[in-house]
């Protein structure tokens with residue numbers, strides 16, 4: 001288990017950050033999701049490192065271009 005932070009673009013309101021949070025929480029192995037709307041980032045715990053790439057891909061696909 002490790003704590004990671006990714007950068008997320010295009011979030012403009014609480015609906016956006018809610019969508020990002022929901023998207024991340026739906027991924028098995030990801031927990032403790034905290035989305036920082038004004039800071040353009042999200043922090044969460046991952047069971048294994050490959051989940052970070054999966055999280056970046058899922059959030060990007062949801063319309064919020066993300067990067068590690």
Ligand SMILES: [Cu+2]
Nearest residue numbers: 012013015016
């Ligand atoms: Cu929004």
